[in-house]
Amino acid sequence: MRRRPLKVATFNVNSIRKRLPTVLRWLDRQGPDVLCLQETKVQDTDFPLLELTAVGYQVAFRGMKAYNGVAVLSRTVPESVDYGLDDGAAPDEERLICTTIRGVPIINTYVPQGFKIDSPKYTYKLEWFRRLRAYFARHLSPTKPAIWCGDLNVAPEPLDVHAPEKHLTHVCFHEAVRRAYKETISWGFTDVFRKLHPNRQQYTFWDYRQPSSVKANKGWRIDQILATAPLAVQCRRADVDLAPRKAANPSDHTFLWAEFLV
Numbered sequence: 182m183r184r185r186p187l188k189v190a191t192f193n194v195n196s197i198r199k200r201l202p203t204v205l206r207w208l209d210r211q212g213p214d215v216l217c218l219q220e221t222k223v224q225d226t227d228f229p230l231l232e233l234t235a236v237g238y239q240v241a242f243r244g245m246k247a248y249n250g251v252a253v254l255s256r257t258v259p260e261s262v263d264y265g266l267d268d269g270a271a272p273d274e275e276r277l278i279c280t281t282i283r284g285v286p287i288i289n290t291y292v293p294q295g296f297k298i299d300s301p302k303y304t305y306k307l308e309w310f311r312r313l314r315a316y317f318a319r320h321l322s323p324t325k326p327a328i329w330c331g332d333l334n335v336a337p338e339p340l341d342v343h344a345p346e347k348h349l350t351h352v353c354f355h356e357a358v359r360r361a362y363k364e365t366i367s368w369g370f371t372d373v374f375r376k377l378h379p380n381r382q383q384y385t386f387w388d389y390r391q392p393s394s395v396k397a398n399k400g401w402r403i404d405q406i407l408a409t410a411p412l413a414v415q416c417r418r419a420d421v422d423l424a425p426r427k428a429a430n431p432s433d434h435t436f437l438w439a440e441f442l443v
Contacts, residue, residue, distance in 0.1 A: 184415065184442035187283060188213045191404055192425075193291070193332040193386070193434035197221040197252065200432055201229050203425050207436055208236055211422070214256045215282055217289035219332040221250030228252070241280055249275040251289050251331070255282050266312050267319075273309070279320070283443055285412070286321060290331040295352030303352050306334070310361040314368050323369025326412040326443065332404050332434065335362045337372070340382055341402035353403055371413040373406055373439050374421075383421050386434045395426055406439045415442040 190213040194200045197218060208216065216238075221228065224246045233240050233254060241262045244250030253259070259280040265272030276291045290313065295306040321327045336354050339345035348354040366372070374383070384400025391399060408416060419439035426435035 186417075187215070187285065187441045187443040188438060189215045189217070189287065189328055189330065189406060189441065190436050190438035191217045191219070191289070191330040191332075191406055192436045193219045193404060193432060195220050195222070195432040195434065197223055197250070198227070198229060199430065201232060203428065203430070203432070205232065205236060207422070207425060208238065208254070211436075211438065213438060215280075215287060216254040217287070217330050218252040218254070219250070219289070219291035221252050222247055223250060241278060243274045243278060245275050249291060251276060251278045251291055253278055253280045253287065253289050255280065257282060260284070266309075266316055268312055268315060270312065276309075277313075277316075284326070285443060286327045288317075288327070288329045288331075290329065290333065292332065292334045294334050295358065298350055298352055298355050298357070303355075303358075306352065307357060307361045310358075310365045314365045317365075317368050317370075321369075321409070323409050324411065325409065327370075327409045328406065328412065328441075329370055329408075330404075330406040330437075333362065334403055335359060336401050336403055337362055337375075340380070341384075343384070343399040343401070353401065366407060369409050370407040371410065373408055373413055373416040374402075374419040374437065376413060377416065377419050385421055385437050387426060389433050395423075404434055404437050406437060408439075408441065412441055412443070416440065417442065 238254040242252035265274035296302040336342040385404035387394040
């Protein structure tokens with residue numbers, strides 16, 4: 182059977198209503214099969230569903246007012262849609278959505294940021310990674326195709342953050358969170374951007390509080406697309422689109438995409 186390209190993208194939109202024109206322009210220009218969004222920051226009753234379905238996308242979403250929120254846009258109707266972690270603790274439905282598209286489970290996550298390393302929110306973040314690994318073990322197989330993507334709120338290696346020596350106690354680079362991330366991906370996921378670009382310094386997030394951060398390339402690579410082994414070997418291209426971050430009214434993140442033969 183001939184394989185067909187599956188283009189999957191991820192974008193922390195930092196408010197879907199504020200950034201809807203950005204999303205619509207990118208969909209029109211890039212035409213992904215799947216776009217995963219995080220930090221939609223809108224309750225479900227106010228989600229701009231009609232505007233997105235009007236341009237040819239199916240939409241699954243779960244959100245809350247002003248915080249968090251995830252959505253998956255797809256060219257085809259998902260075979261299944263599930264929300265949240267299902268281990269009996271707080272499900273965090275506004276942080277995880279799993280859709281199956283063309284037979285491939287795609288898990289879109291907005292991992293907790295963590296606030297400060299001495300705060301309960303950071304402890305919750307570390308536990309969230311452990312819960313996520315258990316979720317993978319319950320629902321997926323490392324020997325079958327699956328994709329995990331989103332804003333993971335961790336820069337895995339020094340190459341993934343500017344001036345790493347200055348960020349050793351940051352909640353997105355602290356040794357404990359990097360260890361939690363590595364334990365999670367060790368279940369059976371491969372970072373496809375890093376697989377294709379092992380030495381490339383490429384960021385996906387630049388802090389608003391540093392107005393010159395994009396021009397000075399002072400950023401973080403905290404948005405990722407990962408795949409299980411059968412799909413990782415079929416990833417032919419992966420890249421970051423800087424243009425939306427440089428445009429008017431940008432999110433503090435930008436789009437990351439990867440293309441697989443499925």
